[in-house]
Amino acid sequence: MKKLYFLTCCMLFLTLTLFAQEKKSKSYNLFRPVPKAELREMETERPDVTESPITLDAGHFQYESDLFRLEREPGEDAQTNTYLFNQANLKLGLTHSTAVQLVVQSFVYQREKSIDDGTIARSHGFGDLTLRIKQNFLGNDKGDFAIAVIPYLKFPTSHVEEENRYEGGLIIPMSLKLPREWNVGMQIEVDRLQDTEGAGLHTEILQSFTIGHSLMDHVTGIAETYYRYDLSHHHWGNFLNAALQVELAKDVKLDGGLNYGIQHDAMKSYFLGLSFRL
Numbered sequence: 001m002k003k004l005y006f007l008t009c010c011m012l013f014l015t016l017t018l019f020a021q022e023k024k025s026k027s028y029n030l031f032r033p034v035p036k037a038e039l040r041e042m043e044t045e046r047p048d049v050t051e052s053p054i055t056l057d058a059g060h061f062q063y064e065s066d067l068f069r070l071e072r073e074p075g076e077d078a079q080t081n082t083y084l085f086n087q088a089n090l091k092l093g094l095t096h097s098t099a100v101q102l103v104v105q106s107f108v109y110q111r112e113k114s115i116d117d118g119t120i121a122r123s124h125g126f127g128d129l130t131l132r133i134k135q136n137f138l139g140n141d142k143g144d145f146a147i148a149v150i151p152y153l154k155f156p157t158s159h160v161e162e163e164n165r166y167e168g169g170l171i172i173p174m175s176l177k178l179p180r181e182w183n184v185g186m187q188i189e190v191d192r193l194q195d196t197e198g199a200g201l202h203t204e205i206l207q208s209f210t211i212g213h214s215l216m217d218h219v220t221g222i223a224e225t226y227y228r229y230d231l232s233h234h235h236w237g238n239f240l241n242a243a244l245q246v247e248l249a250k251d252v253k254l255d256g257g258l259n260y261g262i263q264h265d266a267m268k269s270y271f272l273g274l275s276f277r278l
Helices: 002-021
Strands: 061-074 078-093 098-114 120-125 129-138 145-155 167-178 182-194 201-216 219-230 235-249 252-261 268-277
Touching: none
Parallel strands: none
Antiparallel strands: 061 078, 061 268, 078 098, 098 120, 098 129, 129 145, 145 167, 167 182, 182 201, 201 219, 219 235, 235 252, 252 268
C-alpha cells in the first residue's frame, strides 16, 4: 500500500510540475486549447497493446473504447469468460506534452465454469477505474522517433472481483516511423499486480513490438507480439495480436482484432473498438 501511495504522489507531482514549468512560444494549455487547424494527427492507444508515445493536444478531449471485448482465460479449476462493454479510455490534453487519462470499465459480465462438476458462477457490474498520466519527452511534433512515460494507478472499484486491490505500474512506449508508411512501436512496462490467489501483490514485466502499415486508403493493418513475465512465479505468457483500424471520418476511427495467447493457460481476447476526438 505504501508503494502505491508513493506512486500516486509521484503522478500528482509530475503533473503539477510539468504543468507549471511548460513553456512554449504558443503556450496552449487546458484552458487555451490548440486551434483545430494546428492539431496533430490523431493518435490512439488502441487497438494494439503497445501505447502511443504521442500526447493529445492541449485543451482537447478524446474517447477510445472497447465497445465490446471477450476475454477467455483457462485455469486449473475453471474456465473464465469475461465480457467487457464500453471499456473506455477518456483522455484530456493538459499541456503541449502532458495528458491525463481515465480508463473506465463501464460494465463487466463474468462467467466462470468449474472444470470438475460443470457448475457455473456469474457476476456482473461496474468495473475498475484506472488513472494514467502521459508525458512525452521526444517526437511529439516532429522527427521519426518518439518516447513517453505513462505512470498509472488502478482503483479497486469493481463489483465483479470480490477481493480487488490497488494496482499500479509504469509504461514506457516508443515509436519509429520508417519509409513507405511503415510504423514500428515498442514498449517496456513494469506492473505491480494482485495475486491470482490471496491478497498479495507481485511484479510483472511486459515487452512488446508492433508494426503497422496502410493496406488501402483509410485502412491500417497492425501485427504485434508481446510477452509478460511474472517475477514471483517465474511464469511466461507470449501473445500474438492482429487488428485492423479504419478511419471513418476525420478524428473518428473504428477497429477490431484479437489478442491470442500462445500458451495453453494464456488469455485469448477478441474486441471491437471506437475512437473519436473533440
